[in-house]
Amino acid sequence: MTKPNIPKGTRDFGPLEMARRNYIFSTIRNVFARYGFQQIETPSMELMSTLMGKYGEEGDKLLFRIQNSGEKANEAPEKGLRYDLTVPFARYIVQHRDELQFPFRRFQIQPVWRADRPQKGRYREFYQCDVDVIGTDSLVSELELIQIVEDVYQALGIRVCLHLNNRKILAGIAEVIGAPDKIIDITTAIDKLDKIGLENVNKELSERGLADDSIAKLQPILALQGSNEEKLDAIAEVLAGNETGTKGVEEMTQIIDLMKCQLSTINYQLDLTLARGLNYYTGTIFEVKALDVQIGSITGGGRYDNLTGIFGLPNVSGVGISFGADRIYDVLTELNLYPASMMNATQVLFATFGDAELRYALKWAKQLRKENIRVEVYPEPAKMKKQMSYADSKAIPLVAIVGGNEMESDTVMLKNMTTGEQSQVTIEQLINKIKKV
RNA sequence: GUGGUCAUAGCUCAGUUGGCAGAGCAUCGGAUUGUGGUUCCGAGUGUCGUGGGUUCGAGCCCCACUCUCCACCCCA
Numbered sequence: 001m002t003k004p005n006i007p008k009g010t011r012d013f014g015p016l017e018m019a020r021r022n023y024i025f026s027t028i029r030n031v032f033a034r035y036g037f038q039q040i041e042t043p044s045m046e047l048m049s050t051l052m053g054k055y056g057e058e059g060d061k062l063l064f065r066i067q068n069s070g071e072k073a074n075e076a077p078e079k080g081l082r083y084d085l086t087v088p089f090a091r092y093i094v095q096h097r098d099e100l101q102f103p104f105r106r107f108q109i110q111p112v113w114r115a116d117r118p119q120k121g122r123y124r125e126f127y128q129c130d131v132d133v134i135g136t137d138s139l140v141s142e143l144e145l146i147q148i149v150e151d152v153y154q155a156l157g158i159r160v161c162l163h164l165n166n167r168k169i170l171a172g173i174a175e176v177i178g179a180p181d182k183i184i185d186i187t188t189a190i191d192k193l194d195k196i197g198l199e200n201v202n203k204e205l206s207e208r209g210l211a212d213d214s215i216a217k218l219q220p221i222l223a224l225q226g227s228n229e230e231k232l233d234a235i236a237e238v239l240a241g242n243e244t245g246t247k248g249v250e251e252m253t254q255i256i257d258l259m260k261c262q263l264s265t266i267n268y269q270l271d272l273t274l275a276r277g278l279n280y281y282t283g284t285i286f287e288v289k290a291l292d293v294q295i296g297s298i299t300g301g302g303r304y305d306n307l308t309g310i311f312g313l314p315n316v317s318g319v320g321i322s323f324g325a326d327r328i329y330d331v332l333t334e335l336n337l338y339p340a341s342m343m344n345a346t347q348v349l350f351a352t353f354g355d356a357e358l359r360y361a362l363k364w365a366k367q368l369r370k371e372n373i374r375v376e377v378y379p380e381p382a383k384m385k386k387q388m389s390y391a392d393s394k395a396i397p398l399v400a401i402v403g404g405n406e407m408e409s410d411t412v413m414l415k416n417m418t419t420g421e422q423s424q425v426t427i428e429q430l431i432n433k434i435k436k437v
Numbered sequence: 438g439u440g441g442u443c444a445u446a447g448c449u450c451a452g453u454u455g456g457c458a459g460a461g462c463a464u465c466g467g468a469u470u471g472u473g474g475u476u477c478c479g480a481g482u483g484u485c486g487u488g489g490g491u492u493c494g495a496g497c498c499c500c501a502c503u504c505u506c507c508a509c510c511c512c513a
Contacts, residue, residue: 008504058511061438119507126513300513324513353471388473403471417473
């Protein structure tokens with residue numbers, strides 16, 4: 001017998017983990033619903049032609065390919081597992097555009113797969129919770145997503161910092177320092193600023209072929225300090241006269257203004273080092289980091305002006321963010337922030353002494369369930385010790401013991417497992433006691 | 438994809454220069470036939486990740502593979 005196993009980077013979820021995960025998903029779902037977003041799902045697998053070339057060279061390598069069956073088994077795979085929820089969503093919009101009312105507000109909570117090498121907070125199968133608004137340029141959409149971030153993390157009790165940037169500002173910087181074609185190199189290098197330090201960033205920029213005087217011009221921008229307003233003023237000055245960059249500053253200013261109008265209390269920070277790898281972002285970029293756990297970003301997203309263009313529907317602007325459920329799980333676990341009620345645990349267990357008692361208990365259980373009480377009946381009249389141990393190990397707070405005496409008087413012996421107290425009660429009394437506990 | 442690291446009972450882990458495969462927890466039974474969580478007694482459990490090699494003899498040494506975790510790349 002070889003030991004059973006699961007593929008690298010995948011996980012089983014037991015009852016406790018599922019209760020926790022469902023708590024996260026339902027919290028997120030409830031917030032999304034409050035903003036009028038509607039849920040969709042797309043297939044786990046997409047055609048390779050849909051997936052290829054959408055995530056850059058690196059992304060193509062990380063796609064899981066599905067081998068063809070039958071006669072085509074040896075030909076190139078025509079299907080692959082989805083890598084994220086955004087590209088399948090873009091395909092969905094193009095395919096169903098005639099059925100949709102724009103601006104279209106959708107959310108989607110499904111697993112995605114990446115053939116990455118696993119490590120902490122990084123899996124080959126993980127869930128994303130995407131929420132997007134498609135078909136409007138309005139920055140109110142950005143504001144709403146920021147409000148959603150605020151609501152979700154407030155509900156979960158996680159302290160976070162929202163990092164904000166704008167791709168147009170980054171493009172403007174690249175133009176101003178005289179290296180407009182190097183925007184990707186510049187952003188991926190300065191993204192690492194707080195990780196590897198200024199000196200190494202400059203070294204990397206040089207290695208990526210950036211001219212020395214361009215690097216020199218970049219220094220004041222990398223060194224920006226102060227409040228969000230001060231930083232924004234400073235960058236506006238640097239970018240004055242540059243059309244793209246100024247547009248980005250205007251967008252950022254407007255978003256901050258809208259946040260004030262909604263009395264947003266979220267902790268946010270203008271972060272020019274925030275780049276985000278995906279190259280389809282064109283405007284605002286978001287990233288959320290947990291303040292009390294070091295795990296990378298737990299939510300990320302941004303605006304993309306022409307995502308559906310690659311599928312033949314140009315000029316449709318959208319903005320969206322993705323909550324990383326698996327990382328949020330790790331954060332909540334590390335900070336021990338799950339509410340006790342999340343388990344939906346059994347409220348009362350029936351323990352019986354014989355077959356007649358078992359049947360009696362089943363009748364009672366049915367009535368309690370009608371009252372929306374979570375009930376278990378121990379399925380056989382085993383030794384009382386065994387039935388009690390079962391209740392104890394599952395932390396069931398109440399045990400209703402049924403023997404001959406109880407049946408005769410139409411009662412059960414109700415034991416409170418935390419205090420050890422017990423008393424003989426009728427069904428009405430039982431229902432009242434359970435609702436009190 | 439590059440570099441490192443780990444794997445022994447259901448779980449967490451000991452295991453000496455290479456010489457009989459171990460402990461705690463959990464499980465099951467009993468002390469206690471109508472009462473759990475505390476206590477005491479007893480019991481079972483292993484292709485030592487997989488395959489090969491060295492050796493009289495390998496959990497231990499060598500090689501390959503798989504898996505875990507970590508760093509890089511990239512990312513949620």
